[in-house]
Amino acid sequence: MKPLLAALVLLCVAGVARAEDYLDSPALFAAAWERLAGALPQDTVALRVEVEPARIGLIALAPEGGAASWQVRRVRLLLAMDRLEGPEVVAPPVPGTSPEAAGFAVSDLAMERLPDAVEAARMRLDPRGEAEVRSVTIARRLEVGAAPGQGALRWVVELEASGQTLRVELGPEGAPLGLGEAATGAEASGEGEDWPDLLLPDGVRLEEVQAGFEALLPPGALVQDIEIDRERITLSVAAPDRPGVIRQLRWERGRFSPALVDLPERLALPEAGRLGPFRLSDLRLAEVPRLVIAARRASGHREVRRLHGRLVPGVRAERPVWIVRLAEEGAPPGAAGEWEVRLAPGGALLGVVEPGR
Incomplete structure (x- = not known):
């Protein structure tokens, strides 16, 4: 082999062997982030930051209006190097919301x-260290009616890991801030599958759904x-960092997903002022089919809607x-004249409220 060709082969092999990325090398990330931040206009208002193994992206308010993106990519030819790209005009990351409300200063990051964020996520969802970190996204959690800059970063x-995608949301100190997500590859879309009725026996394994909820909720x-x-199953959870605000986590067709926007209690749950908080473990989702049977019997075999x-104090x-x-x-959905049957866990009848009472 000619000396020059041999040297090129050695360079390529060495580059592959040392193929570190932004998520596993703090030094590599720090250098790339410094380069990206140095290319931004002064007093840039960011909307979203994304870090992937070979890419760091930032979307910000553009000086002339709208949004623009900058990014640094890790490219590997003979040697690995960082390539800066942008600015490029893009759509705001959360359509239908005010970009100003979602903005935050780059200096606040x-x-x-x-x-630390990656390690906190591993401790939360991957204690054995078997998962591959795919991305870290930083954005402001929006709240309906909030003033600009009010939502928490x-x-x-x-x-x-093993074909399963796990997501966890962390606050500034690395503690779980909100709700996470989990979905297996086949279940993530739910397309092409006839999912069973949640209100019928022998359908979805609701004890597994509850375990998934428990794993994704913040402690306490x-x-x-x-x-x-x-x-679907929807949990309305008191936001631990925002009194009077509700965050919702939903299971539907095999996928857990948090709502994109926080809601004040009066909008998310008009009855919230008359309800008390409780822990998910106080109730068992697995007994839902039994509850449906008990409620139908108590109401004269009417149709269960939800x-x-x-x-209830x-x-x-x-x-x-x-x-x-x-x-x-x-009866069509939303029609007047609903019955209400109250049951204790296990199915014991507590009371029946007929329509109009």
Whole structure:
């Protein structure tokens, strides 16, 4: 082999052997981030930061209006190097919201926290260290009606292990801030599958759904409402960092996903002022089919539309109960005249409220 060709081969092999990336090399990331930040206009207002193994991207308010993106890519030819790109005009990252409300100063980002955020996510969702970190996204969690800059900054770390995608949301100090996501590859879209009715026996394994919720909720999370219909389960959870704000986490067709926007209690759950908080472990989703049977029997075999798990002050010694909403067979959704059956965990009848009472 000619000396020059041999040298080129050695360079390529060495480059592959040392193929570090932005998510596993703090030094490599720090140098690339410094280069990207140095290319930004003064007083840039950022909307979103994304860090992937070979890419760091930032979307910000453009001086002339709209949004623009800058990015640094890790490219490997004979040697690995960082390539700066941008600015490029792009659409705002959250359509339908005010870019100003989502903005934050680049100087507010403690990017030296990146390794800590990744490690916190591993401790939360991957204690064995088997998952591959796919990305870290930093953005402001929006709240309906919030003033610009009011929502908390969140770090969302995405990992993948054994075909499963895991996401966890972290606050500025690395503690779980909100709700995470989890979905297996086949379940993530739900396309092409006929998912069973959640209100029928022998359908979805609801004990596994509850375990998934428990893993994704922040420690000590307080639930305001569990709503179950034929296709989905929605938890309304008190935001640990924002009193009076509700965050929602939904399971639908095999996928857990948090709502993109926080909501004040009065919008997310108009009855919130009359409800008390409880822990998800206080109720068992696995007993839903049994509750459906008990509610139908108590209401004269009417059609179950949805269930709520709630703590209603003055009912059952300040412990949560199940509230089942029923209607006449074939009545259109939203029609007046719903029955309400209240059941204790396990299915014991607590009361029946007929329409108009």
